[in-house]
Amino acid sequence: MTTMAQALNTALRHAMDEDERVLVFGEDVGALGGVFRITDGLTAKFGDDRCFDTPLAEAGIVGFAIGMAMGGFRPVVEMQFDAFAYPAFEQIASHVAKMRNRTRGMVELPLVIRIPYAGGIGGVEHHCDSSEAYYAHTPGLKVVTPATVEDAYSLLREAIDDPDPVVFLEPKKLYWSKSDIERLDRTGPFGRAAVRRPGRDATVVAYGPSVPVALEAAKAAADEGWDLEVIDLRTIVPFDDATVAASVRKTGRCVVVSEAAGFAGVSAEIAARVQERCFHSLEAPVLRVAGFDIPYPPPMLEHHHLPSVDRVLDALDRLQRDDRPDTRYLPADGVA
Amino acid sequence: MTDRVEALLPSAEPVRFLTDSGAAVRGRQRYEVPDPELLRRAHRAMVVGRRFDAQATALTKQGRLAVYPSSHGQEACQVGSVLVLEDGDWFFPTYRESMALVSRGIDPVEVLSLLRGDAHCGYDPRRHHTAAQCTPLATQTVHAAGLAYAERRKGTGRVALACVGDGATSEGDFHEALNFAAVFKAPVVFLVQNNQYAISVPLERQTAAPSLAYKGIGYGVRSERVDGNDPVAVLAVLSAAVEHARSGHGPFLVEAHTYRLEPHTNADDASRYRTDAEAEEWRGRDPITRLENYLRRRGHLTDEDIAAASAEAEEFAERLRTRMNTDPELAPMGLFEHVYGTPTPQLDEQRARLHAELQAEEALS
Numbered sequence: 123m124t125t126m127a128q129a130l131n132t133a134l135r136h137a138m139d140e141d142e143r144v145l146v147f148g149e150d151v152g153a154l155g156g157v158f159r160i161t162d163g164l165t166a167k168f169g170d171d172r173c174f175d176t177p178l179a180e181a182g183i184v185g186f187a188i189g190m191a192m193g194g195f196r197p198v199v200e201m202q203f204d205a206f207a208y209p210a211f212e213q214i215a216s217h218v219a220k221m222r223n224r225t226r227g228m229v230e231l232p233l234v235i236r237i238p239y240a241g242g243i244g245g246v247e248h249h250c251d252s253s254e255a256y257y258a259h260t261p262g263l264k265v266v267t268p269a270t271v272e273d274a275y276s277l278l279r280e281a282i283d284d285p286d287p288v289v290f291l292e293p294k295k296l297y298w299s300k301s302d303i304e305r306l307d308r309t310g311p312f313g314r315a316a317v318r319r320p321g322r323d324a325t326v327v328a329y330g331p332s333v334p335v336a337l338e339a340a341k342a343a344a345d346e347g348w349d350l351e352v353i354d355l356r357t358i359v360p361f362d363d364a365t366v367a368a369s370v371r372k373t374g375r376c377v378v379v380s381e382a383a384g385f386a387g388v389s390a391e392i393a394a395r396v397q398e399r400c401f402h403s404l405e406a407p408v409l410r411v412a413g414f415d416i417p418y419p420p421p422m423l424e425h426h427h428l429p430s431v432d433r434v435l436d437a438l439d440r441l442q443r444d445d446r447p448d449t450r451y452l453p454a455d456g457v458a
Numbered sequence: 459m460t461d462r463v464e465a466l467l468p469s470a471e472p473v474r475f476l477t478d479s480g481a482a483v484r485g486r487q488r489y490e491v492p493d494p495e496l497l498r499r500a501h502r503a504m505v506v507g508r509r510f511d512a513q514a515t516a517l518t519k520q521g522r523l524a525v526y527p528s529s530h531g532q533e534a535c536q537v538g539s540v541l542v543l544e545d546g547d548w549f550f551p552t553y554r555e556s557m558a559l560v561s562r563g564i565d566p567v568e569v570l571s572l573l574r575g576d577a578h579c580g581y582d583p584r585r586h587h588t589a590a591q592c593t594p595l596a597t598q599t600v601h602a603a604g605l606a607y608a609e610r611r612k613g614t615g616r617v618a619l620a621c622v623g624d625g626a627t628s629e630g631d632f633h634e635a636l637n638f639a640a641v642f643k644a645p646v647v648f649l650v651q652n653n654q655y656a657i658s659v660p661l662e663r664q665t666a667a668p669s670l671a672y673k674g675i676g677y678g679v680r681s682e683r684v685d686g687n688d689p690v691a692v693l694a695v696l697s698a699a700v701e702h703a704r705s706g707h708g709p710f711l712v713e714a715h716t717y718r719l720e721p722h723t724n725a726d727d728a729s730r731y732r733t734d735a736e737a738e739e740w741r742g743r744d745p746i747t748r749l750e751n752y753l754r755r756r757g758h759l760t761d762e763d764i765a766a767a768s769a770e771a772e773e774f775a776e777r778l779r780t781r782m783n784t785d786p787e788l789a790p791m792g793l794f795e796h797v798y799g800t801p802t803p804q805l806d807e808q809r810a811r812l813h814a815e816l817q818a819e820e821a822l823s
Contacts, residue, residue, distance in 0.1 A: 222799070
């Protein structure tokens with residue numbers, strides 16, 4: 123059995139084997155192998171000039187990677203946790219994302235910023251943010267998040283080979299998910315969503331940590347006679363409008379599942395895109411099952427926040443009825 | 459331990475080779491006097507650079523540039539920072555380094571694209587080994603450290619030199635750059651042009667350090683301070699700094715004490731935060747006059763040389779004026795190029811929409 127953590131480690135090994143310009147650096151990635159052990163053994167195998175620890179400074183790590191990419195290397199840097207990546211945000215938004223554009227294609231930045239993200243692992247404060255919208259909203263970045271062991275390998279290989287900078291978001295709670303796949307391989311380029319389960323009655327769009335939730339919901343729904351199609355985006359940017367729209371035009375119903383706060387989030391963008399493209403095929407409003415619009419809760423309360431199978435089924439139930447607001451949740455003054 | 463600290467610390471007073479009037483300072487110097495030929499080149503470049511700067515300011519008043527941050531008064535640093543580099547070395551400028559870029563031989567119209575507003579960077583960074591001018595403060599210092607480390611890894615012998623102002627030394631990235639450069643022994647020189655003001659905020663509100671050069675010691679970075687209006691001292695110290703980096707001794711921090719004689723940009727009003735008397739005092743330390751006096755006394759510069767430099771500067775300004783007197787050709791469809799290596803389907807759609815709009819406009823006109 124192979125875990126997602128092992129698949130990511132294998133992807134780094136293969137990339138470093140094939141191209142000596144590929145370097146891995148960040149906090150604790152050397153002797154320790156990273157706090158999630160994704161870089162385990164890389165320093166031992168490739169030497170500490172290929173995989174090395176840096177000072178503890180995220181802006182410095184990303185800025186240094188920019189300079190190294192300008193100098194001909196292909197850095198893969200690790201941010202230790204989602205919320206610890208924020209010091210690097212200026213480097214990411216003002217330089218990583220814009221370098222190709224501001225130099226009119228004369229300076230490319232082939233680099234990967236790996237970020238363990240999202241919740242579900244009982245992490246204490248500042249260890250569980252769903253920060254994908256910040257990056258997805260920044261033109262010039264590719265934003266990728268695997269949901270399967272196979273994709274973890276394939277998408278990371280694609281990211282390292284890509285001529286553009288990639289923010290590679292690793293769902294922490296899936297690090298220990300397993301697959302019995304015998305040989306890890308490339309599964310396809312960026313920009314193609316995967317239909318994880320074909321179905322006729324409604325489309326569930328998900329990405330990263332929410333894909334297993336969507337699949338489980340589909341299984342439960344099948345018992346009630348509902349045949350759900352589950353789409354795994356794989357890459358948030360570039361976004362695969364074609365696959366999502368084709369599915370919703372077929373099913374006529376759509377639920378988007380995402381751990382991040384729903385307001386102004388990636389799930390909102392997906393809902394908007396679906397209604398722009400599929401309005402006349404829709405038989406019900408596009409619904410979102412997202413995290414609440416609250417700072418990430420303490421670990422003992424996070425299960426109240428995260429989209430659950432029940433919430434997905436609940437949304438599905440509403441899809442069958444009508445498009446009036448769910449009166450059970452109206453505020454006392456009745457205004458929604 | 460004490461020896462190591464001493465070796466890193468800057469001189470107690472800024473290094474000076476020239477008095478305010480351009481006489482040679484007596485006594486033994488820690489740095490070698492630059493070659494007279496280099497000083498003659500610096501003189502010519504400063505005369506041309508100052509004229510370029512005045513022309514750019516005039517172009518702003520005529521509406522040809524959206525904004526122009528002048529470096530009038532800082533000519534010794536502008537010119538010195540690029541004259542000490544070899545062609546393959548990398549230069550990391552800020553928005554105030556237009557004069558330095560011109561001195562590096564980059565087409566002045568390409569340099570001014572950013573400030574005219576037709577492109578974010580008008581020149582090819584790879585061709586000139588010069589990064590795009592950086593507007594966010596100090597962010598490019600970390601790039602310089604990374605690029606210098608890349609050059610060290612490749613064994614090219616190339617170095618990087620990054621410019622910042624006094625205000626930018628308060629930004630976190632400046633400190634992370636010093637730290638990374640020192641830890642990885644990156645061959646990079648950081649030049650702080652301390653022109654006394656970050657827009658309106660004076661130095662004493664940026665730091666309580668004895669001087670900005672002392673920021674190096676905490677990171678194990680060799681540091682020095684220099685009279686930034688003394689071109690001989692600037693070239694002497696920067697040459698030593700580049701040599702230090704190139705020969706494998708790691709980064710070097712130079713603080714140059716200078717003064718921006720003009721406002722922050724044409725949009726600024728310097729009278730709100732400083733006195734004319736102060737600027738007048740700094741005019742008395744003019745880098746061009748000082749170098750002229752020094753070189754003349756030593757017989758390295760004649761009246762003809764000075765006249766030739768002035769003539770070259772006038773020609774330079776005249777050509778620039780003519781070329782900037784026409785509207786730049788704009789390419790709106792180019793907005794969608796170079797966002798990614800290959801445009802996303804969404805960008806292709808948006809591009810088609812703008813294309814249709816432009817065609818409709820053209821049909822109407």
